[in-house]
């Protein structure tokens with residue numbers, strides 16, 4: 001068992017529960033958090049006693065607020081990692097590829113990269129107090145892979161563009177109406193509901209579930225190439241003044257000033 005600082009990993013009744021445990025920073029993730037999440041998902045994948053996985057956040061304020069923007073404002077990145085690389089793309093792949101259903105138990109704010117994590121889960125159950133939103137364009141970031149294209153598959157183009165282009169949050173009732181979550185519970189009932197659903201999954205044929213999960217995925221797996229390209233672009237963009245302005249403004253609790261970056265590429269004169 002690896003020593004974990006940012007994530008809790010528990011297995012009970014054939015269900016692995018993975019909890020992002022950084023409530024002081026709204027369960028936002030650093031590179032280390034992502035490494036630990038990958039370890040937890042791989043552990044659940046390899047454990048023959050586990051049939052379903054629940055992903056949630058510690059406390060009642062946040063599921064996950066995405067990347068730790070203060071860390072990025074301070075250092076320009078998401079901190080040290082095991083291999084020196086920020087492995088968020090690998091985490092996305094593991095959530096999709098693990099041959100067991102993943103249930104996101106959304107206990108509060110699911111924002112930015114945290115929102116993407118629940119979108120990638122097979123099922124999402126939300127507390128009535130949960131909030132959902134994308135924040136990249138406000139803090140100088142974007143997920144032009146699964147985080148936008150697969151989101152559009154789930155809720156439709158207009159709604160996905162609305163979430164990304166306005167960076168406003170929606171509540172749990174709206175998320176349910178949009179098909180962004182499967183069900184909404186009272187906050188105190190969220191984990192019991194998620195465990196009950198996991199228990200029902202655990203009573204089913206694991207092989208049938210595995211084939212079904214990968215069959216659902218196959219239809220959108222080409223987005224993985226798009227994701228790869230998008231993360232290449234994000235890596236380049238994240239070193240720009242424009243990206244730094246977004247992160248710095250968040251850390252300084254002020255609105256970002258993107259005015260000087262507005263000049264659009266000129267149409268081809270040739």
Ligand SMILES: CC(C)(COP(=O)(O)OP(=O)(O)OC[C@H]1O[C@@H](n2cnc3c(N)ncnc32)[C@H](O)[C@@H]1OP(=O)(O)O)[C@@H](O)C(=O)NCCC(=O)NCCSC(=O)c1cc(O)c2ccccc2c1O
Nearest residue numbers: 025026028065066067068069070088109112113135139141
């Ligand atoms: C999440 C919120 C909507 C919550 O708002 P609320 O009003 O309830 O709470 P506060 O704003 O007062 O927050 C409490 C406390 O937590 C700190 N905090 C919140 N979010 C973060 C965060 N993401 N990083 C660090 N710290 C955070 C906040 O500063 C407060 O601390 P105090 O010390 O002041 O008490 C709201 O907080 C919010 O909108 N948060 C920011 C959301 C956000 O911008 N997330 C990052 C988007 S970018 C991203 O996720 C991302 C994902 C990737 O996969 C990438 C991959 C590769 C490169 C870059 C990536 C990337 O940038």
